[in-house]
Each structure stands twice: as C-alpha cells, then as structure tokens.
Amino acid sequence: MSELKTAATAVRENAYAPYSKFKVGAAVRAASGTIYAGCNVENVAYPEGTCAEAGAIAAMAAAGEYEITEVYVIAGSPTPVPPCGGCRQKLAEFGKGGVRVTLATTGGAEFSTTIADLLPGAFDAGHMEGA
Template sequence: MTSLDALFEAARDVQARAYAPYSRFKVGAAIATESGRIFAGCNVENAAYPVGTCAEAGAVAAMVAAGESRIAAMLVFGEGDQLVTPCGACRQRIREFAEPQTPLHVAGPDGIRADFTLESLLPFSFGPDNLARS
C-alpha cells in the first residue's frame, strides 16, 4: 500500500502546476490504487468557466488512462483557511471507482488537515452497484 506521505508529496507537487489564472485557487489531488500506483491531477481553468477541470477529475482520468480502476485512498491538497474537499460532482466521480469506506485525506501546506471516508462525504450514494445486473 502507498504511504500517506507519498500521496501528500504527489498532490503538493502537482498543485504547484495547476492552471488557475482566473481564481488563483490551485488544487492538487493524488490517488493511490489498490496496486500501489499513484496518479495525480491538478485543476485546469478555462476562460469559459464551465469547461474547467477539477484536480480530482484529472487524477481519476490519469488513473483510468493507465488501466487502473480502483481507488484505495485519495488526498486533496489546497490552500486557504477552509478545508478543500472534493466538489459534489467529483465526490460522485470518485464513487464510481471507490468503496464507501475509501479514505479521503484533505491537506494544506502544513500537512494533513482532516480525514474522511467517501461515505461521510457522500452518504447514501448512488454507485455502480445500484446498476448491477442480476
């Protein structure tokens, strides 16, 4: 299993490369898969606001592009006084590839700020198991 330190470093490093010229709010995210690989993503803004991409979405896309499909843990790195947790759309996106008990860590420059499970951030979620064929 990948260490929390490795997830923190990956998210912190990619956060510095985020493209956020409009909000100036840079976010990085890192996923550890069940095989121990780490995939990172950063937010990418666009002048047409609705077409920007969240850091979590970038990390999920990198994971899927590499042939992985299960999130074992995730860390989101952002700055500011408030916790930077995944938005609602990203919580649902994470749910597609994670179990309700999957740990999600929230960090800032000084380290881990909070620990959650996916279920605590997205209770009673709708996921792939709702569409399972009998």
C-alpha cells in the same frame, strides 16, 4: 511526508488557475499501489474546467486502473476543502465507501474522512439494475 501528500503537493504547483488563483492538487492510490496525480485546470468558459480529483482519476483510468484505495487533496485555503459534488460522485465510482480521503491545506491542516462520509446515499450501479 506521505507519498500521496508529496504527489498532490507537487502537482498542485502545475495547476492552471489564472482566473480563480485557487490551485488544487490531488493524488489517488490505485489498488496496485501506483499513485496518480492531477491538478485543477481552469478555462475562460469557467464551468468547462477540470477539478484536480477528476484529473487524478482520469490519469488512473488512462493507465488501465479502476480502483482507488486512498485519496489526498490539497489546496491553498484556510481550512481543508472538500471535493465538489461531481468529484465526490467520481470518487464513489472508483472507490469503496471506506476509502480514506485526506483533505489538506498548504498551511499544514489536515482532515481525514471517507468517500461514504463525503457522499452518503451515493448513486451507484445497483440503482440501475432492472432498468
């Protein structure tokens, strides 16, 4: 089992999902090689929760790292679940388009893609030049 898969699978168990019962774990590898993990954290004010990917990215940034080189996301679903739109943009903020993103299920299914494939035409800092 890869280090990313191990980290995402372990942190998924800590997800706080009393409303949806849908636990998600994510792990990102930073440029240094360090792995940061996050899980979804729901809130009774439903849209105020935090996605697993956002949690992993926040942990990475809190440690002073700002470049993602690999991503692994796992959920207890029949098929691999892609990140929400907001998390796709967050991944694009910290990872280059070719960064591999593995989406997985607790049943063992995996699907590999890239940040660019998840968010074609991503809004980036280049769009703000000359503003």
